[in-house]
Amino acid sequence: MSVFTEVSRAELEAFLTRYDLGRLLSHEGISGGSENSNFFVSCERGEFVLTLVERGPVDDLPFFIELLEHLHADDLPVPYALSDQQGQALQQLNGRPALLQPRLPGKHVAQPDASHCQAVGQTLARLHNSTEKSGLLRETDRGLPWMQRHLGEQLLHAQQAMLEPLRGVIDSWLQTPPHLPEAVLHADLFRDNVLFDGHHLSGVIDFYNAASGWTLYDVAICVNDWCMDESQRLDSGRTHALLAGYAGIRRFTPVEAEHWADVLRLAALRFWLSRQLAADQHSGQSGVLVKEPEHFLRVLEGHGKVSIGLPLAL
Numbered sequence: 471m472s473v474f475t476e477v478s479r480a481e482l483e484a485f486l487t488r489y490d491l492g493r494l495l496s497h498e499g500i501s502g503g504s505e506n507s508n509f510f511v512s513c514e515r516g517e518f519v520l521t522l523v524e525r526g527p528v529d530d531l532p533f534f535i536e537l538l539e540h541l542h543a544d545d546l547p548v549p550y551a552l553s554d555q556q557g558q559a560l561q562q563l564n565g566r567p568a569l570l571q572p573r574l575p576g577k578h579v580a581q582p583d584a585s586h587c588q589a590v591g592q593t594l595a596r597l598h599n600s601t602e603k604s605g606l607l608r609e610t611d612r613g614l615p616w617m618q619r620h621l622g623e624q625l626l627h628a629q630q631a632m633l634e635p636l637r638g639v640i641d642s643w644l645q646t647p648p649h650l651p652e653a654v655l656h657a658d659l660f661r662d663n664v665l666f667d668g669h670h671l672s673g674v675i676d677f678y679n680a681a682s683g684w685t686l687y688d689v690a691i692c693v694n695d696w697c698m699d700e701s702q703r704l705d706s707g708r709t710h711a712l713l714a715g716y717a718g719i720r721r722f723t724p725v726e727a728e729h730w731a732d733v734l735r736l737a738a739l740r741f742w743l744s745r746q747l748a749a750d751q752h753s754g755q756s757g758v759l760v761k762e763p764e765h766f767l768r769v770l771e772g773h774g775k776v777s778i779g780l781p782l783a784l
């Protein structure tokens with residue numbers, strides 16, 4: 471399912487009178503997304519993406535708008551909400567909050583190579599450098615307390631021997647958090663949220679998980695999606711390339727190196743839990759895309775077999 475709220479040509483033409491983009495040429499629903507209704511919109515003065523926000527942290531839309539404006543001003547390849555002729559970025563359409571953003575060029579890469587991974591590492595480091603001192607803050611609703619609560623409930627579903635030690639890590643970090651560098655994270659930088667034009671990284675999209683947190687955790691989320699081989703073990707070439715791309719722009723610290731293996735596993739646990747909860751909630755419903763939770767159990771297993779340390783400057 472990808473378009474939950476339809477928008478007719480007449481409704482869109484009326485909406486577009488708020489902007490100065492010329493005549494509407496065409497529009498079509500985008501099938502790729504899973505949370506919101508998205509449309510490609512072609513006008514005389516450019517190509518755009520219209521998003522009707524269907525669920526998720528709607529009250530935080532002003533935060534996301536400000537974050538994307540900040541990243542765009544820092545030359546990161548991100549979409550940002552266009553303001554209408556009254557200076558208003560956040561709109562309403564067909565009963566939903568709506569955003570109109572420029573369409574970024576490029577395509578998703580399903581099978582990345584080391585050079586794609588290096589570019590992802592570099593862009594993530596630039597994103598962290600940009601948000602670190604921005605003053606922007608947002609608390610995640612998927613942090614350690616959320617993991618602690620749901621891991622307790624979900625342990626019955628899965629191999630306890632593999633997951634119990636992670637419970638220990640969460641409990642101990644809730645008591646005494648490690649001193650890791652923080653910034654605003656993308657927090658969902660999977661392959662389906664990045665666009666490439668050839669080997670040029672042309673877009674980072676879908677910031678609706680963005681929140682303050684440990685930058686190392688964002689690196690771990692990326693590695694867990696971009697650097698896995700077909701058995702869900704770390705691919706050495708791609709992992710080294712992503713980490714080196716990142717470290718070339720933003721150095722890792724010795725404390726980060728010490729916590730890397732646990733942070734990698736926590737990042738895998740977070741997505742196993744969210745997929746497992748979605749599967750429980752939507753089981754038997756048609757039209758709802760539920761991603762396979764077991765994938766992240768295999769990623770966790772893989773981390774027990776292959777480990778690759780963080781590169782530290784000498």
Ligand SMILES: Nc1ncnc2c1ncn2[C@@H]1O[C@H](COP(=O)(O)OP(=O)(O)O)[C@@H](O)[C@H]1O
Nearest residue numbers: 500502503504505506519549572573574675676
């Ligand atoms: N600004 C954009 N430029 C180009 N394509 C976009 C843009 N925003 C979204 N898309 C396309 O729409 C798809 C769904 O967007 P996404 O934000 O991931 O939706 P959802 O929040 O519903 O998961 C993306 O995979 C991408 O192909």
Ligand SMILES: N[C@@H](CCOP(=O)(O)O)C(=O)O
Nearest residue numbers: 612658660679741744745761
């Ligand atoms: N990329 C994630 C989906 C986004 O996470 P959610 O917690 O916002 O549903 C995945 O592949 O599971």
